[in-house]
Amino acid sequence: MSQPAVHQCTCPRCQSQGPHPDRLLHQQINLLSSRLDEQQRRWFVALEAARLGYGGARLLTQITGLSPHTIGRGRRELEGGLTGHAVGRVRAAGGGRPPREAQDPGLRPALEALLAPETAGDPMGRRAKAKRSSLAHLSEALAAAGHRASRPTVARLLRQLGYSPKANARRTEARASPPERDAQFRHIAEQRAEFVAAGAPIISVDTKKKGAGR
Known part of the structure; x- marks a missing residue:
């Protein structure tokens, strides 16, 4: 199974050539985010942004690629105690494409x-x-x-x-059959339709060939 793609941090310090102490932390944030579903990801990133305080949402947008709107939504959901978010469900009940x-x-x-x-x-x-x-x-x-x-x-x-x-x-035998056999199937279907329309009973008999001497 292929591994999910890991977002590359675009903050100015990670984009620079010089080393900085938070480079590994940003890589680990993106690694963990890649293993979470969409709602867990926005909650985790929103929590990290809140921990950093002022400017945290902007920095986490650069680190993870999540939009400020998504991070703000995660923060509001956390503040609301995750009400309405059932355990094990990513989308709301009734969501997804209908059959x-x-x-x-x-x-x-x-x-x-x-x-x-x-x-x-x-x-x-x-x-x-x-x-x-x-x-x-x-x-x-x-x-x-x-x-x-x-x-x-x-x-x-x-x-x-x-x-x-x-x-x-x-x-396979039926597809390779001569036209007479196809006509036989059509005749049986027509007869069955007439019996159904008339309310008459239809009897199905399952017969099998037996070998000689049996």
Whole structure:
């Protein structure tokens, strides 16, 4: 794992060629800051600025690269007892980017429509439903329909819908099948849609070939 970048102090004394007693201290401040998250960093730097007193915020801006606004925010948060800052949380509750399906409400229905003609499942409901298309194929098909979704997003939505993210082991055979086999799948999908619309039951039978003599 690569190490986080360490900011280089830009204070006039560190920028000069001559040695000065606080050069190592400034390096260590930046080293420690590089290992902290964003809120811990502004609290630490604000504490150092307060310790230095007058001119401390300006000097810490030069040392760490944090803006005076960020240092001032850290100081106010410390003075407020860090109220509202839960342990282990960097951003406020509800922060961060919303999931893709929240940004695009049509994504999940579009995925379900793609899956409907090729869904297979365990008749007893003991296993996740299976599908023939791979994650990459589904992601590409969604993008072509105007719904951008990465493969990890598609995998997460498949789990929510009760599908296994893995493609059916026979999908290669299905893709290499003659047109007659594809027509058979389309016919089965059409028949299933008609039965669902009529409220008629649909029976799924899972059959397997057995070797000779068994």
